[in-house]
Each structure stands twice: as C-alpha cells, then as structure tokens.
Amino acid sequence: xxxxxxxxxxxxxxxxxxxxxxxxxxxxxxxxxxxxxxxxxxxxxxxxxxxxxxxxxxxxxxxxxxxxxxxxxxxxxxxxxxxxxxxxxxxxxxxxxxxxxxxxxxxxxxxxxxxxxxxxxxxxxxxxxxxxxxxxxxxxxxxxxxxxxxxxxxxxxxxxxxxxxxxxxxxxx
Amino acid sequence: xxxxxxxxxxxxxxxxxxxxxxxxxxxxxxxxxxxxxxxxxxxxxxxxxxxxxxxxxxxxxxxxxxxxxxxxxxxxxxxxxxxxxxxxxxxxxxxxxxxxxxxxxxxxxxxxxxxxxxxxxxxxxxxxxxxxxxxxxxxxxxxxxxxxxxxxxxxxxxxxxxxxxxxxxxxxx
DNA sequence: TTTGAAAAACTTATTAC
DNA sequence: GTAATAAGTTTTTCAAA
Numbered sequence: 001x002x003x004x005x006x007x008x009x010x011x012x013x014x015x016x017x018x019x020x021x022x023x024x025x026x027x028x029x030x031x032x033x034x035x036x037x038x039x040x041x042x043x044x045x046x047x048x049x050x051x052x053x054x055x056x057x058x059x060x061x062x063x064x065x066x067x068x069x070x071x072x073x074x075x076x077x078x079x080x081x082x083x084x085x086x087x088x089x090x091x092x093x094x095x096x097x098x099x100x101x102x103x104x105x106x107x108x109x110x111x112x113x114x115x116x117x118x119x120x121x122x123x124x125x126x127x128x129x130x131x132x133x134x135x136x137x138x139x140x141x142x143x144x145x146x147x148x149x150x151x152x153x154x155x156x157x158x159x160x161x162x163x164x165x166x167x168x169x170x171x172x173x
Numbered sequence: 174x175x176x177x178x179x180x181x182x183x184x185x186x187x188x189x190x191x192x193x194x195x196x197x198x199x200x201x202x203x204x205x206x207x208x209x210x211x212x213x214x215x216x217x218x219x220x221x222x223x224x225x226x227x228x229x230x231x232x233x234x235x236x237x238x239x240x241x242x243x244x245x246x247x248x249x250x251x252x253x254x255x256x257x258x259x260x261x262x263x264x265x266x267x268x269x270x271x272x273x274x275x276x277x278x279x280x281x282x283x284x285x286x287x288x289x290x291x292x293x294x295x296x297x298x299x300x301x302x303x304x305x306x307x308x309x310x311x312x313x314x315x316x317x318x319x320x321x322x323x324x325x326x327x328x329x330x331x332x333x334x335x336x337x338x339x340x341x342x343x344x345x346x
Numbered sequence: 347t348t349t350g351a352a353a354a355a356c357t358t359a360t361t362a363c
Numbered sequence: 364g365t366a367a368t369a370a371g372t373t374t375t376t377c378a379a380a
Contacts, residue, residue: 003235011229018224022356032366037357039364050228051191053320054213056184060221061324062176062335068270068279084315091331094323096315097241105315106241110323112335142257142269142278146319147226150267150283151234158264162235162285196373207349210375215347 002163003048006031008156010039015151020052053147063110066138067117071105071124072131079103079129086127092120175336176221179204181329183212188324193225226320236283239311240290244278244297245304252276252302259300265293 003011013028014020022033022040029036043049058064073083080098087107088096095108109120117135124133145153176184186201187193195206195213202209216222231237246256253271260280261269268281282293290308297306318326 002233011227011234014227018226020225020227033356034366034368035364038366041357042364046233047230048233050230052193053191053226053228053322054184054187054193055223055226055320056324057220057223058323060175060219061184062332063323063327066270068272084313088316091327093316094318094326097239097311097317098313098315099241100310100312106311112331137273138270138279139273140257140271142271143261143266144270145267147228149226150231150236151229153267154236154264158285159235194373195375205349206374207351207376208347211347211349214375 003043003159004163005160007039007043007048008151008159010036011043011148012151012156012159015148018055018149049148055146055149058110062112065111065113065117066141067109067111067120067135068138069107069109069121069124069133069135071107071133073103073105074129074131075103076129083127083129087124090120090123090127092116176216176332177336178333180212180216180221181332181336183209184216184321185324185329185332188321191228191322222321228319228322231283235285238284238286238290239314240282240284240293240308241311242280242282242294242297242306242308244280244306246276246278247302247304248276249302256300256302260297263293263296263300265289 009029010025010031013025017024017028022036025031025036026033031039040049058066071087073079080103084096084098084105087093087105090109092109092111093107094110095106097106099106107124111117111120121133121135124130124135151159182202183198183204186198190197190201193213195209198204198209199206204212213222231239244260246252253276257269257271257278260266260278263282265282265284266280267283270279272279280297284290284293294306294308297303297308324332
C-alpha cells in the first residue's frame with residue numbers, strides 16, 4: 001500500500017533536516033529508532049525510497065551553467081521514445097521530459113562552460129527526427145528542490161490526502 | 174580549491190552505484206575508507222556536497238503528476254527576484270529558474286492529481302507582476318537524474334577539465 | 347592529507363506485544 | 364505493526380605519520 005501518516009512524518013523529518021540518521025529522526029518525531037528503521041526499510045522495499053544520495057552544489061562541482069531547451073520532433077509512430085532516448089544520451093543532459101500538447105521535449109542540461117553549449121545544440125540537432133530546438137540559459141536557480149527535499153514543498157495535509165488519508169488517520173496517535 | 178581527480182572519482186563512484194557507503198567506495202576505487210571519509214567530509218565543508226538525502230519515487234510518494242510552466246512577468250527594476258520568490262512559495266512548486274531572454278521563469282511542479290493543477294495556475298496568476306503563464310503536463314520523464322546522480326551524465330575527462338585539470342593530474346596515481 | 351585502529355552509530359535479528 | 368534488546372557491521376573519529 002501507499003504511505004501513511006507515520007511514513008510522511010519520517011520523510012518530512014528527513015527533508016527538513018537534510019539528514020537520514022534514525023537517531024535524529026527519533027529525537028524529532030518521538031518515533032523509536034527501531035520503528036523508524038522498520039519504516040524506512042519498508043519504504044525501500046516498496047520502492048518509495050530508491051537510494052541514498054548526496055545533494056551536490058552543481059556550480060561548485062564545475063557545472064555552473066544550466067540550459068533549458070525545448071525540442072520539437074517530427075510526428076511519427078512511437079517515434080518519441082527513440083528521440084527521447086537519443087536526447088538522454090547526450091553528454092550534459094540531465095533531464096528529458098516528454099510533454100503533452102505538441103510532440104516535444106523539455107531538456108535540462110548542465111555544463112561547465114559556454115563553449116560546450118554549441119556542441120550540445122549541435123548534438124540535439126543531429127538526432128534523427130528533430131525538427132527544431134530552442135535553448136535558453138538559466139540566469140539563476142531561484143529554487144531547485146530535489147529528491148526527498150521536494151517534500152518540503154507540501155503541507156502534511158496535501159501529502160496525506162494524496163494517499164486518500166484524511167486527518168482522522170493522523171489523529172490516531 | 175575545487176575538485177581534484179580523487180574527489181571526482183569518489184563522486185562518480187557514488188553516482189554510478191547509488192550508494193554513499195565508504196566501504197563500497199573503497200572496494201571500487203581502492204582508496205581506503207578513512208580517506209574516502211576524509212574527502213567526503215572535506216567536500217561537505219567546502220559545500221560541494223550539501224547533504225545526505227534519499228532519492229524517492231515521486232509517483233509512489235503520491236506526486237505522480239509533473240507540470241512544467243513558463244511564466245512571463247512584467248518588466249521592472251529587480252522585480253524578478255520578488256516574482257521568483259513568490260512563485261517558489263506556491264505549494265507544489267519544486268523548481269524555479271529565472272531565464273535569459275525574455276523576462277520569464279520556468280517552473281517545475283509536482284502534484285498529486287489534476288484537481289490541483291487549476292489551483293496551481295490560479296496561484297501563479299495571482300502573483301503580483303505576472304503577465305502570462307503557460308503550463309504543460311509531462312507525459313513521461315524519460316530521464317530525470319538528480320543530485321550527485323547527474324555526474325553519470327559526464328565523462329571523467331569533462332568533469333576534470335571543468336576544474337582546469339588535465340589527464341596528467343589523473344596519472345599521479 | 348593519508349591511514350590504521352578504536353569508538354560510536356547504524357543495521358539486522360530476535361523476541362514480545 | 365510496534366518497540367526493546369542484543370549481536371554483527373559499518374561508519375566516524377582520532378592520533379600518528
């Protein structure tokens with residue numbers, strides 16, 4: 001099944017403190033660390049939590065330039081899949097979204113310097129089936145929540161409702 | 174200073190195996206785990222690594238709907254900052270990028286269901302200074318690397334060059 | 347900065363509720 | 364599912380190089 005109030009509380013505690021330590025979570029949530037561990041393991045088994053990661057500062061890691069591109073592809077039977085995969089394999093491409101509406105893609109890339117942008121665009125346009133591309137530089141990343149950190153962007157209520165739980169459930173405790 | 178060949182090797186080992194375990198990194202890189210730990214701590218101190226996180230499955234966490242929006246704002250003195258911050262505070266908004274070119278923003282939001290999209294768009298348009306918004310649904314996330322995972326998208330050479338290091342440096346070892 | 351060895355923390359297993 | 368405990372691992376700290 002999906003998440004319950006306790007799972008949500010644990011995930012939010014991780015998101016808000018940027019720490020996955022069971023002991024710290026116990027201190028904040030009053031859920032015993034053995035239970036915290038049981039819950040986290042459970043979420044890992046169900047695939048809700050995929051893996052441990054470090055969040056990095058892209059700029060300090062040498063990838064200070066972010067480019068967002070719109071890629072328009074030719075219409076065709078199941079074509080999107082192939083075009084999308086080809087875009088995903090280009091060096092520097094971190095995200096590829098296949099969008100509703102027109103047959104196009106939004107592509108987010110991070111690069112060390114402007115020199116590489118030209119190469120990137122050339123590689124986009126070399127992909128078979130590409131019709132038109134339009135790339136813009138990001139001046140500043142005003143917000144860039146990732147991974148479990150995105151849970152900070154929701155009220156506890158929203159997260160619970162999304163699993164069909166109302167506040168009654170939360171009040172069990 | 175920035176990253177050297179050893180830092181890059183450690184970060185890539187983490188990215189490629191989706192694991193931050195010093196012991197595993199030692200096995201893969203032959204760098205002793207206490208040294209691995211020292212390097213990671215060092216990168217944390219310098220802010221290259223920001224924090225420990227879990228990667229989550231957005232869909233399983235109840236946030237299966239991704240929306241990418243383009244927001245056009247009115248021109249104005251330092252206006253962008255305020256508009257950007259206001260957008261960032263809207264529930265469901267995970268990423269806000271201030272773009273070059275026209276005075277606009279790219280906003281990435283994740284939501285539990287379509288019901289909330291209307292609310293989202295209304296909230297966008299209620300922000301002072303907003304001129305026009307255009308939102309599209311993501312049909313599928315073909316690629317969605319995050320955090321340290323994005324380092325998989327680069328050759329070791331590119332990552333080293335971005336810190337002004339050539340292959341000579343790497344051959345020290 | 348690099349390590350090996352010691353201390354602390356985390357994970358797993360076991361049990362009882 | 365929850366939670367306590369104990370045993371086994373792993374991570375983190377620390378002192379020496």
